Amino acid sequence: MNTTAVQDVLVVGASRGLGEALVEEYAGRGAHVVATVRDDRPSPLLDFAGRNPGSVEVEHVDITDRERLAGLRDRLSARRFDLLWVVAGVSLADQQAVGVDIADDDFDLMMRTNVLGVMRAVETLQDLVDPEGTIAVMSSGQGSVADNTKGGFEVYRATKSALNQMFRSYAVRHRDDRRALLLMAPGWVKTELGGPNAVLGIEDSIPPLVDAVDAERGTPGLRYLDRFGKAVNW
Template identity: 55%
Template sequence: MTTTNSNPRDLQAPRPGLPPTPIQRVLLIGASRGLGLALAQEWAKGGREVTATVRGSARTRLHDLADTHPDGVEIETVDITEPEQIAALRDRLAGRRFDLLFVNAGVTNQPEGTVAETSTEEFTRVMVTNALSPLRVVEALQDLVEPDGTIGVMSSGQGSVANNERGGHEVYRGSKAALNTFMRSYAARHEGEPRTLVLMAPGWVRTDMGGPDARFGIDESIPNVVRTLDALQGSPGLHYVDYLGRTVAW
């Protein structure tokens, strides 16, 4: 397994060998609002072909985006906590190929209280959604990604064990740390393959999930996330990076 020690300059440096396939066809899991919707908007604005998912049948802002980009945005439905829905999505997309699979879907919980004070039901909800389900999606949909393509998952800087010096958000932190570990195991099982694997820490962004006091606006994070994913394309191995392409400590 390869772990990249990169910075923004590294990501823009030429890489030896054949140029990677440009990221043109994107399969985005979880795009009805927040960072997922912003990613869909950024990719659509750049002329990418985006197949993006929502969880239920209700109309969302993603549907408005699809209305304004009818040739660039396609909507599918999946609840990633339901394995049979993941399998059904895989069947519907059989025969399709994508340059990037990016799993954005996730949840948070109340930041107050310790993990010991969290109910079993709430702990299970967060861990299943943030750690188990993304890996189920990756395993189920990996064959839809080009051999030299990218598989990315939305992680968080709070998933860093080394950087956890303040505590807080214990269950959410734990779910993202677990996600990182599971992706590292996935990368170890696929060592030597040409795909790029990315754990993305987008920064603390002002969304419904991030809250109004977050440090960054969407326009400060998401365009850089897209640029970083483009720059990492063709760099095999697992990369745990922030929105500017800087390596995050495990």
């Protein structure tokens, strides 16, 4: 465990919601943050970056676009980050049963974004991360196969389980790395994706989540953790 605060953070998928809140939290703790949006539509991130030009730099990427990911890596190739946070994700058609109601395009988009896109972001951007730094990926408690006793959110759950599995394979392939590899479950939070019935506000999730990620820095290997740093069942 490393007790000094992170200095340089790259947050992918930060236009709004949890990603944007992470940017505010790290900037508030004194870090310099490079934060990505897909485009320059007005967003909370662009507002925040406009007010904090010294601590936040805006970059552009769509994680489903391989060439744009490579372009981001090339533009940042001279930089080193203590922490790469891949936050981007989508949830469509949450309550529908897979194989019954789901539109093929919705299924494809969720898998392409939450699994392929996130893993491609990790694979493409990993070399920008300090050899003793951290790669954190936004998973979800819904990705736990063992804890799925209530059902619901079937496709979304499956995307996060698949993401966990793929990141676990990544960790096996990189078993000699000294980086901390973290799958994080932020809790059910009120955002566009979480919806208005979520039990947590952003202020309940993000500060402990950042503390939990900080606490893992310097400890190599893979963990699947909740926002308090407690292990989640696979």
